[in-house]
Amino acid sequence: MKLYDLERSGNCYKIRLMLSCLGIAYERVPVNIDVGEQKTDAFLRLNPRGQVPVLEDEGRVIWDSTAILVCLARRFGGEMWLPTEPFAMAQVMQWLVVEQNEGRYGTSRARARLLKLQSEFARSGEWSEIARLTRTALQTLNGQLRNADWLAGDHATIADVACYPYAALLDQDTATLPDGFSVADYPAVRAWFGRIEALPGYVPLPRRPAPA
Amino acid sequence: MKLYDLERSGNCYKIRLMLSCLGIAYERVPVNIDVGEQKTDAFLRLNPRGQVPVLEDEGRVIWDSTAILVCLARRFGGEMWLPTEPFAMAQVMQWLVVEQNEGRYGTSRARARLLKLQSEFARSGEWSEIARLTRTALQTLNGQLRNADWLAGDHATIADVACYPYAALLDQDTATLPDGFSVADYPAVRAWFGRIEALPGYVPLPRRPAPA
Structure with missing residues (x-):
């Protein structure tokens, strides 16, 4: 592979x-x-x-x-990481969409913009919308995780694997920057980071890119 | 239901x-x-x-x-509309993501902007990026459909059901407007519209909203 x-x-x-x-x-x-x-x-x-x-x-x-x-x-992954039961699969899917939608056009782009990464994606888009989508993404995750340990079902799934990286990178890379985002404001998200980081097989996040 | x-x-x-x-x-x-x-x-x-x-x-x-x-x-839908075989399911997923990504932030938003629909989504975003993502969405669909009748596999799946509506609405609602998009420029997409419209159970698109 x-x-x-x-x-x-x-x-x-x-x-x-x-x-x-x-x-x-x-x-x-x-x-x-x-x-x-x-x-x-x-x-x-x-x-x-x-x-x-x-x-x-x-x-x-x-x-x-x-x-x-x-x-x-x-x-x-058998039935563990993406269950085939219709409602369970749909629940995973909801979070894959949040990641592609508010995650991609909010969280991921906010990080790229704040780090001044060199890409068309980082340069385009209005900051007011990027920041709004980022807050929506973090609030949506936090709302779910206030009542549950995982995004879909009672254990980790690809919903968690998909949504964790850019949320965690945003916190790691921008929390101390002006206009940056910290999960200190989203305690249920922060606690979920800890659960993911304790998964068997967890690998560390990429390091913060050097400033442009 | x-x-x-x-x-x-x-x-x-x-x-x-x-x-x-x-x-x-x-x-x-x-x-x-x-x-x-x-x-x-x-x-x-x-x-x-x-x-x-x-x-x-x-x-x-x-x-x-x-x-x-x-x-x-x-x-x-059994194995018809969303197959569970890993590679087949992944192929469907690719197009669900294209729809959520370039489709949502391009095609769907371009229509909302051109029709001046009253929503925060329609009002925000830079036109240059919206138009670029819309062209990417249509080109990506056209590239696939030049070589295949359907987006994933050899029959209609939820990939087609997801990607058809906003592409078809964009053409129906904006082709005659300044800056509008027509699938006359994307002949493989136009031919695919015909195949979808011939599906048993097809229902007509919503009509073009009245101008604001």
């Missing part, structure tokens, strides 16, 4: 965390986005969206971090 | 289309967002995000259109 990977990417980290929790060995293929390796013809044949992560497994190619989590959970 | 519904919403239409294709009877509960019914305490107890659609089924409540599609497909 090959993971086309970028160390500092929260989306790639989701897959590294999942593979480690599942105990699956794999080969890392670093993709250097600073020189545009994700936009070469060879890479675009793997992923027409031109993004990492991409997983190659048994000669099949899966792009998109959420789709890769689904694939890995179904292949190796 | 109860669907908390808004006639003109593409996300609600996704669920009406799915239920009709599955041949499932249900009760429609109209939610009047023009007077803020989706933000009342009673509604927020159903969906903390304060959005339609919401499905109530056997006393359980599912919010988010994508999560509802997953729930319905698993409950009533």
Whole structure:
């Protein structure tokens, strides 16, 4: 199994965390986005969206971090990480969507903007909307986690694996910056970070990127 | 089964289309967002995000259109609308994410902006980014559909049910407007519209909202 990977990417980290929790060995293929390796013809044949992560497994190619989590959970996770019972699967799905929606256009982008990461994604968008979506994401997570240890069901699922990375990176990388976000304001989220960090197979977050 | 519904919403239409294709009877509960019914305490107890659609089924409540599609497909669709084989499920997931990402922040928002719909979502965001994401969404769909009849696998799945509505509404509602989008520029997408419209159980798109 090959993971086309970028160390500092929260989306790639989701897959590294999942593979480690599942105990699956794999080969890392670093993709250097600073020189545009994700936009070469060879890479675009793997992923027409031109993004990492991409997983190659048994000669099949899966792009998109959420789709890769689904694939890995179904292949190796039994009913644990993505249950097939309709209501249980739908509950996991709700959080995968929150992560793609408020998480991506809020939390993840807020971090990129505050760290001045060099990407079109980090530069575009209005700060007022980014900050509003980020607060919505954190409040939505906190609301759920006030009443439950995990986002969906009574144990960790890919909902947690998907939603943890950018929330935790936002806190780690921006809490001390002006306009930054701290989970000190979202205590149920902070407590959930601790539960995830205690999962067997947990791997540390990427370090804060050097300032641009 | 109860669907908390808004006639003109593409996300609600996704669920009406799915239920009709599955041949499932249900009760429609109209939610009047023009007077803020989706933000009342009673509604927020159903969906903390304060959005339609919401499905109530056997006393359980599912919010988010994508999560509802997953729930319905698993409950009533066998392996047809959402296969459980890992790679097949991941392929469906890729398109659910494209819809939540470029679809929501591009296609859906472009339509809302061009029609001047009254919502915070329609008003915020930079047009240059909205237009770029919309083109990415349409190009990504067109690239897939040049080589395949359906988005994932060899028949219709919830990937198609999720991605069709806002793409088709964008074309129906904005093709003749300045800065509007027409699928005449994306012929594989146009041909796919025809295949979806021929599905047993297809229901017509919501009509174009009256100008604000």
